[in-house]
Amino acid sequence: xxxxxxxxxxxxxxxxxxxxxxxxxxxxxxxxxxxxxxxxxxxxxxxxxxxxxxxxxxxxxxxxxxxxxxxxxxxxxxxxxxxxxxxxxxxxxxxxxxxxxxxxxxxxxxxxxxxxxxxxxxxxxxxxxxxxxxxxxxxxxxxxxxxxxxxxxxxxxxxxxxxxxxxxxxxxxxxxxxxxxxxxxxxxxxxxxxxxxxxxxxxxxxxxxxxxxxxxxxxxxxxxxxxxxxxxxxxxxxxxxxxxxxxxxxxxxxxxxxxxxxxxxxxxxxxxxxxxxxxxxxxxxxxxxxxxxxxxxxxxxxxxxxxxxxxxxxxxxxxxxxxxxxxxxxxxxxxxxxxxxxxxxxxxxxxxxxxxxxxxxxxxxxxxxxxxxxxxxxxxxxxxxxxxxxxxxxxxxxxxxxxxxxxxxxxxxxxxxxxxxxxxxxxxxxxxxxxxxxxxxxxxxxxxxxxxxxxxxxxxxxxxxxxxxxxxxxxxxxxxxxxxxxxxxxxxxxxxxxxxxxxxxxxxxxxxxxxxxxxxxxxxxxxxxxxxxxxxxxxxxxxxxxxxxxxxxxxxxxxxxxxx
Amino acid sequence: xxxxxxxxxxxxxxxxxxxxxxxxxxxxxxxxxxxxxxxxxxxxxxxxxxxxxxxxxxxxxxxxxxxxxxxxxxxxxxxxxxxxxxxxxxxxxxxxxxxxxxxxxxxxxxxxxxxxxxxxxxxxxxxxxxxxxxxxxxxxxxxxxxxxxxxxxxxxxxxxxxxxxxxxxxxxxxxxxxxxxxxxxxxxxxxxxxxxxxxxxxxxxxxxxxxxxxxxxxxxxxxxxxxxxxxxxxxxxxxxxxxxxxxxxxxxxxxxxxxxxxxxxxxxxxxxxxxxxxxxxxxxxxxxxxxxxxxxxxxxxxxxxxxxxxxxxxxxxxxxxxxxxxxxxxxxxxxxxxxxxxxxxxxxxxxxxxxxxxxxxxxxxxxxxxxxxxxxxxxxxxxxxxxxxxxxxxxxxxxxxxxxxxxxxxxxxxxxxxxx
Numbered sequence: 001x002x003x004x005x006x007x008x009x010x011x012x013x014x015x016x017x018x019x020x021x022x023x024x025x026x027x028x029x030x031x032x033x034x035x036x037x038x039x040x041x042x043x044x045x046x047x048x049x050x051x052x053x054x055x056x057x058x059x060x061x062x063x064x065x066x067x068x069x070x071x072x073x074x075x076x077x078x079x080x081x082x083x084x085x086x087x088x089x090x091x092x093x094x095x096x097x098x099x100x101x102x103x104x105x106x107x108x109x110x111x112x113x114x115x116x117x118x119x120x121x122x123x124x125x126x127x128x129x130x131x132x133x134x135x136x137x138x139x140x141x142x143x144x145x146x147x148x149x150x151x152x153x154x155x156x157x158x159x160x161x162x163x164x165x166x167x168x169x170x171x172x173x174x175x176x177x178x179x180x181x182x183x184x185x186x187x188x189x190x191x192x193x194x195x196x197x198x199x200x201x202x203x204x205x206x207x208x209x210x211x212x213x214x215x216x217x218x219x220x221x222x223x224x225x226x227x228x229x230x231x232x233x234x235x236x237x238x239x240x241x242x243x244x245x246x247x248x249x250x251x252x253x254x255x256x257x258x259x260x261x262x263x264x265x266x267x268x269x270x271x272x273x274x275x276x277x278x279x280x281x282x283x284x285x286x287x288x289x290x291x292x293x294x295x296x297x298x299x300x301x302x303x304x305x306x307x308x309x310x311x312x313x314x315x316x317x318x319x320x321x322x323x324x325x326x327x328x329x330x331x332x333x334x335x336x337x338x339x340x341x342x343x344x345x346x347x348x349x350x351x352x353x354x355x356x357x358x359x360x361x362x363x364x365x366x367x368x369x370x371x372x373x374x375x376x377x378x379x380x381x382x383x384x385x386x387x388x389x390x391x392x393x394x395x396x397x398x399x400x401x402x403x404x405x406x407x408x409x410x411x412x413x414x415x416x417x418x419x420x421x422x423x424x425x426x427x428x429x430x431x432x433x434x435x436x437x438x439x440x441x442x443x444x445x446x447x448x449x450x451x452x453x454x455x456x457x458x459x460x461x462x463x464x465x466x467x468x469x470x471x472x473x474x475x476x477x478x479x480x481x482x483x484x485x486x487x488x489x490x491x492x493x494x495x496x497x498x499x500x501x502x503x504x505x506x507x508x509x510x511x512x513x514x515x516x517x518x519x520x521x522x523x524x525x526x527x528x529x530x531x532x533x534x535x536x537x538x539x540x541x542x543x544x545x546x547x548x549x550x551x552x553x554x555x556x557x558x559x560x561x562x563x564x
Numbered sequence: 565x566x567x568x569x570x571x572x573x574x575x576x577x578x579x580x581x582x583x584x585x586x587x588x589x590x591x592x593x594x595x596x597x598x599x600x601x602x603x604x605x606x607x608x609x610x611x612x613x614x615x616x617x618x619x620x621x622x623x624x625x626x627x628x629x630x631x632x633x634x635x636x637x638x639x640x641x642x643x644x645x646x647x648x649x650x651x652x653x654x655x656x657x658x659x660x661x662x663x664x665x666x667x668x669x670x671x672x673x674x675x676x677x678x679x680x681x682x683x684x685x686x687x688x689x690x691x692x693x694x695x696x697x698x699x700x701x702x703x704x705x706x707x708x709x710x711x712x713x714x715x716x717x718x719x720x721x722x723x724x725x726x727x728x729x730x731x732x733x734x735x736x737x738x739x740x741x742x743x744x745x746x747x748x749x750x751x752x753x754x755x756x757x758x759x760x761x762x763x764x765x766x767x768x769x770x771x772x773x774x775x776x777x778x779x780x781x782x783x784x785x786x787x788x789x790x791x792x793x794x795x796x797x798x799x800x801x802x803x804x805x806x807x808x809x810x811x812x813x814x815x816x817x818x819x820x821x822x823x824x825x826x827x828x829x830x831x832x833x834x835x836x837x838x839x840x841x842x843x844x845x846x847x848x849x850x851x852x853x854x855x856x857x858x859x860x861x862x863x864x865x866x867x868x869x870x871x872x873x874x875x876x877x878x879x880x881x882x883x884x885x886x887x888x889x890x891x892x893x894x895x896x897x898x899x900x901x902x903x904x905x906x907x908x909x910x911x912x913x914x915x916x917x918x919x920x921x922x923x924x925x926x927x928x929x930x931x932x933x934x935x936x937x938x939x940x941x942x943x944x945x946x947x948x949x950x951x952x953x954x955x956x957x958x959x960x961x962x963x964x965x966x967x968x969x970x971x972x973x974x975x976x977x978x979x980x981x982x983x984x
Contacts, residue, residue, distance in 0.1 A: 042669040061984035126848035142849045145770030150834045236776065236834050237983035247778075250659045252668075252693060336869045339849045357638075358631055420669070426655075426680060509662055510625070510655045510680075520629065520658055525840035525847070526870060529631060 010469070013383030017440065018399060020380065024415055024437055025402055029268065031414030035261035042417075043257040052258035056266060059259070061238035066270070069240040072154040073224035074274060076161035079313075081216060083162070084169035085208075086311030089200040089304075092177070093186060101174040107167050107321055109490075109541035111498030113518045114534040116232040118324025119160045120522065121331065121531075123148055126339050128327050134340040143339060150236050157234040161226060163317040165219045169212065170314070176211035180204060197304040202293050209282075218404040220278060221271045225407035228500035228515065232522045241267050242409055246504070249413070261413060268410035275405070325538060331531030355532030362512040362533075365428060366497055366540060369513065373435045374492035374544065377443040378485060380436075384444070385451040386473055400441045412505040419506055426508035434506035435496040443492040450484035482555050486548035494541035514540060603701075604901045610709055613901045618649035620902030624891075625663050626685035628656030629838060632864055636925050639918065644909050650902045655681060660690045667699040667894050679896030683903040686892045688726045688780075689968035691734055694892065701893040703732025704904055710911030711735065715932035721888040722930045726965040727802050734890035737910040738919060738927035741962055742784050742884035743954050744855045745862035749874040751852045757882045758792035762820065764853070765827045771852040773829035773836055773845060777978040781839040781857055784885050786974050787966060789824075790817040792882065801966035810973050818981060825982070832982070847871050859959060860926020863950035867923050876951065879958035886962030888930060913940045922950055928959065 034040065038048045056062055091097040122128050126143035134140040149156045182204045189199035227242035234240050239247070241263060248260035292303065331337065332355070335346030356363075398405075415434060419425035458480060462472040478485065500515045507516070514537040521530040601620065604613050622644075628634050634654065641652030657663055663684055670679060686694065694700050705711050714736060716723045722736040723729065730736075746754045755764040765772040775782030791798060793816045800813055825832030829851055836842045839856045846854040847870055858864075859879075865871040891910065893903045909915055913936055916929040933944050965971075 042672045043665075044668075044672070059984075061979070064984060124848075126850050145829060145831075145850070147830045147833055152833055236837070250662050250665075252661050252665055338847065338872070354631075358634055423675075508666065509657050509659070512628075512656050523837045523841045524629070524631075525843040525865070526631065526868075527844065 010383060010387035013380070014387035017380050017384040017444075020436060021400065021440060022402055024418075024434070025406055025411050027418060028411030028414035029406070031417045032261050032264045032411060033414075035258050035413075035417075036265045038258060040254065040258055040261070042420075044254040045258050052255070052262035053266075055255060055259045056262045061244060062241075062263070062266075065238045065241050065244045068152070068154040068235050068238075069224060069242075069267075069270070070274075072158040072161060072230075072234065072240060073220065073226070075158045076165055076223045077216065077220045077278075079158070079162035080165035080169055080219060082306075082310040083166040083313045083317065084173055085201075085205055086307040086309070087166070087170055087314035088173045088177075088208075088311075089197045089205065089307045090311035091314075092182065092200055092204070093196060097174075100170065103318070104167055104171045104174070106542060106545060107318075108171055109494035109498075109545065110164075110321065110325070111494075111515055111518075111537050111541070112164060112226070113228045113232070113498070113500060113515050113522070114328065114538045115164055115321065115324060116160055116229040117518060117522045117530055117534045118328045119156075119163075119320065120149055120232055121327045121527070122320065122324055123156065128323070128342075131340050132342050140340070149233055152235045152237070154235050154240060157226075157230055157240070160229055160233050161223050163320055164229075165223065166314065166317055167321065169215060169219065172212055172215040173208060176208050177204075179211060180207045182208075193298045195298060195304065197307055198298065198301075201303055201307055206286075206293065213282075214398065214401050214405075217275050217278070218401060220274055221405050221407050224271050224274060225267050225409045225501075227409070227504075228519050231519055241270075242501075245409055246501075264410050264413050267407050271405075271407045271410070328531050328534045328538065331527050332535040334528050334531070337527070351528035351532050355529055355536070358529070359514065359517060359533060359536065362514050362517045363536060363540075365431075365511055366513040366515070366537075369428060369432045369435055370493040370496040370540065371544070373432050373439045373496045374443070374489045376432075376436055377439040377492040378447070378489050380440060381444045381447050381488065382451075382473070382478070382485075385447060386469075386477075389451065400444050402441075403437045404441055408501045412501055416505040416508070420508070425506065426510040428511055430506045431503055431511045431513075434502045435499055438499060438502060439492040439495050442495050443488045446488040446491050447481075447484055450481055454480060479555060479559065483548075483552040486551050490541070490544035490548040493544035497537065497540050601899065601901070604904065610707075613904055614648060616901035617899070617905040620899040621651040621653055622682045622899050622902040622906050623653045623655050623680065624683040624685070624903075624906065625655040625657055625681040627658065627660055628654070629658055629840060632925050636919055639924075640906065640909065640915060643915070644906055648905050648909070650905050652906060660684070660686060664690050664694050664699065667694065667896075668697055670894075670896055671697060671699060676896050678898050679894050680898075681894055682897040682899040683891050683893060683906055685889060686734060687887060687889050688965065689971045691725050691730075691890065691892065692728055692968040695728070695733060699895055700733045701895045701897060701900060702734075704893060704900075704907070705730065705732040705735040707732075708735060708904060708908040708911060710908045713913070713931045713935055714911065715930065715935075718932060719888070719930060721886055721962075721964065724964070725888065725890065726968045726971065728968070730890065734892040735907045735911065736888045736890050736930040737907075738925075739886065739888050739930055740857035740927065741859055741879065741886040741959055742781070742788065742855055742857060743859040743861065743877050743879055743958075744853060745846075745871075745875055745877040745952065746853045747846070747872055747874050748876045749872065750849075754853055754878070755880070756878075757880050758788055761853075761880070762789070762792075762824055765824055768852065769827045770829050770831070772827075773842060773851050774855075775838050775842055776835035776983065777975045779838045781842070781855070782835070783971060783975055783978075784857065785855065786817070786821075786978060787885060787970070789820060790814060790974070791963065793817055793820045801970055802964070804967050805969040805973050810970075810977075814974070814977065818977075821978075821982075835982075843871070858926055859928065859954050860922040860950075863922040863952040864926055866950065866952045871952070873951070877954040879954055879961050881961070883961035883963045885965055886959075887965045913937075913943075917943055917947070920944065921947055922953060923948055926953070 035045065036052055038045055038051055091100060125146045125148055130143060185203045186199050189203055225242050227246060230240045230243050234243065238244055245260050245263040248256045248263065330344060332351050333347050334344035334351065335348035337344040416425060419430045424430045454477060458476050459472050462476045498515060500519060503511065503513050503516055514533060518530065518533040518537050521533050524530060601616065604616055624637065626637060637654045644650040644652055663681065714722050719739060721739060725734065744754065755761040774785045777783040777786050794813055795816055796813045800809065836845060842854045843856065843861065843865060845851045859877065862871060862875045862877045866873055866875050891907050893900055897903055913931065916931050919925050919927045920929050933941055
């Protein structure tokens with residue numbers, strides 16, 4: 001009897017998680033569909049029909065914007081897949097590979113907005129690279145008039161997105177390699193005379209790819225609807241679809257509002273089409289390569305060369321990521337740094353002193369929302385996993401990916417309408433609840449495997465000794481899982497801290513966080529302050545990871561019997 | 565910068581349905597119960613308003629794109645808290661249109677009380693739209709004790725906002741005028757008229773830029789060019805624009821911009837998003853000339869080490885657009901008494917003096933300095949001077965803002981031509 005009741009409680013928790021993940025997305029899409037089809041009384045639109053789509057498709061900037069959106073989103077994903085698989089093929093089995101995964105974990109926590117700002121600092125015609133070689137090598141006594149950033153084709157944006165996504169996918173590959181007997185297969189292939197890269201491509205990659213499928217689709221969806229990096233690095237006239245839509249939302253006319261909603265739906269459909277096309281492309285690629293996979297050739301050929309070439313881009317990508325962090329940090333301590341100096345003309349704490357004043361509200365909001373949603377996310381995930389651990393069906397992983405696969409802009413507009421209907425828009429609570437939607441999937445993915453891998457005998461022993469399920473969970477299972485729990489917390493906080501669009505929508509533009517401030521300051525006059533915002537934004541998730549290292553160590557000291 | 569998206573209200577779902585569904589979300593249940601004090605009576609004495617205001621928190625929604633202005637708003641909050649017990653919360657936004665949208669949605673949804681913002685920084689086309697839709701509470705400006713010192717005659721922009729009489733629905737707090745600045749060490753003789761500026765850009769390819777319209781400074785620059793090249797009499801700009809008239813009047817503008825753009829920074833294929841970005845291009849030496857609405861912009865940047873000490877500022881000989889900025893109280897503001905107290909404090913000689921200080925902001929006063937006490941006049945006279953401030957006589961060359969319909973028309977026509 002008692003056991004049954006407990007199980008029901010946990011099952012309810014599991015349902016709550018599923019609801020939290022899917023219901024707002026579904027309602028959000030619905031609430032976006034209504035204005036897209038002409039029903040938006042708050043803005044004065046009460047004529048159901050497809051006028052908004054006609055309006056959208058007859059707007060010239062939409063088509064130009066669609067083109068750059070496709071180029072940047074799909075181009076970045078293709079590049080990222082090539083570089084990450086190529087890099088893994090080149091490095092797997094070398095000592096570099098283990099180091100790589102240690103370096104990449106914090107890189108994952110590096111928010112898009114910070115990265116874009118650092119990237120811009122590096123590559124602008126007046127940026128660090130140009131300064132490093134000017135005027136002595138280039139003869140530029142003033143910055144060259146080159147359209148490198150914000151180029152009309154979106155190349156700068158595409159390369160920045162590709163860099164960020166490639167690092168993410170490498171990390172996903174590292175995780176997926178744990179599920180594949182890669183080492184044994186490669187050893188066997190080596191004894192048969194296969195080259196290392198060829199063996200990886202022929203044996204490991206085909207088994208790896210299915211596990212990478214959902215992350216790759218998430219990368220596609222994110223790249224196609226990116227807003228924060230696109231504002232900073234993307235084309236301006238017109239911008240990609242994300243910022244263009246956001247711009248229409250900011251305008252006053254009812255037709256601007258309905259056109260914006262229609263554009264959200266168009267982006268939803270676009271992402272669906274691209275993902276379906278990608279899926280079809282997978283089949284084509286599988287057929288095209290099947291002969292090669294089985295041809296028995298041990299090395300050389302086009303594919304390994306291409307893999308080495310693509311993989312060799314991983315080095316520069318890591319270097320750019322590191323240099324962009326470094327240049328952010330330098331700007332944040334610069335007294336002044338005029339062109340063409342390679343280093344600031346003096347160092348100062350002043351940017352941080354004034355930054356802490358002007359950014360205090362944003363820092364408080366970011367910490368509150370980030371760490372709050374991370375705790376809530378971990379709690380909900382534990383509830384759900386615990387419910388599954390005793391006989392209930394597992395929550396299918398595609399369900400978890402829903403908030404990541406549906407382009408944010410496609411349902412956030414609707415979510416925002418719902419919040420404002422409740423009159424909660426612009427509150428920290430609304431922002432935090434909206435963030436939870438994106439935090440929970442990541443937290444869940446981090447915790448799922450450690451939870452499943454926990455030796456069930458500990459729990460059994462506790463239950464046999466008469467402890468209830470809750471007590472067993474809290475006193476036995478969770479302490480054993482303290483390390484993955486803390487990592488999940490840190491990852492969850494990092495996700496929340498980096499969110500831009502959900503903050504702007506749910507916050508109604510009135511809940512500043514470090515991400516929104518950094519994006520705003522990126523376009524501003526004072527690079528030092530932008531550097532402070534971006535550096536603080538980079539440091540905040542690292543704080544979470546530091547906690548994730550320190551706390552398990554402290555727990556371990558109190559429980560010497562445990563090897564954590 | 566894009567605006568935050570805000571369109572509250574009416575997705576055709578019932579409130580109860582939505583409430584029930586969202587109850588699944590934790591954290592959603594905070595932020596209940598808003599305390600809504602009564603509005604001050606139309607004939608309430610100032611002492612009563614001060615008494616009602618004590619203890620109130622005024623949410624002041626204001627564009628937050630400039631750190632020095634944000635710092636000044638912070639200073640105002642500290643002062644009103646100490647003097648009147650009124651706390652100011654700066655709700656930072658990057659696009660005032662978004663806030664008007666929000667008020668409009670409140671109005672549509674019938675939310676006449678307990679609004680989320682108490683005081684808004686507003687002017688121009690946003691004021692026009694807000695008035696047209698009855699989104700502002702008032703008239704209140706004439707009821708502020710400090711309003712008596714406003715120089716409505718000498719500075720007509722303080723009571724006429726983009727040709728529209730303010731009628732007490734907004735209270736002025738500062739004046740801006742488009743002011744150019746340049747590094748005299750690198751550009752000793754900048755162009756002194758708009759025509760000369762167009763020629764300068766052609767002679768110095770890639771060395772001039774302006775923010776993309778939509779940004780108010782960029783839109784103002786386009787108005788300046790329009791005024792310089794238009795063949796129709798300038799008076800038409802002070803009447804509402806109709807479609808046929810707009811196309812005819814602006815035709816010479818587009819010809820001029822078509823010819824001008826290929827010579828701009830990045831060949832006119834990219835535009836800085838706002839005036840702080842424009843200023844950064846100047847400090848990075850990517851361009852030779854920049855402008856802002858604040859006459860003290862360059863002086864302020866010099867004092868912060870963002871621009872070299874050889875900066876100089878000026879207003880071109882053919883004059884530049886001048887306007888005032890205002891604060892208004894939304895129809896459903898929760899803390900109207902507190903909002904009035906803040907608006908009144910903004911008009912006080914002390915706040916105006918602080919704001920006019922080029923080290924703080926450098927925004928010219930709306931007051932008639934001649935009507936102040938001797939000590940106050942002396943304080944204004946003793947404001948720090950800086951070589952990067954425009955000569956005082958330059959600010960006499962002000963041109964009034966055209967009707968707001970031109971502002972909106974120019975933005976959308978510009979975007980259609982150059983951002984599509």
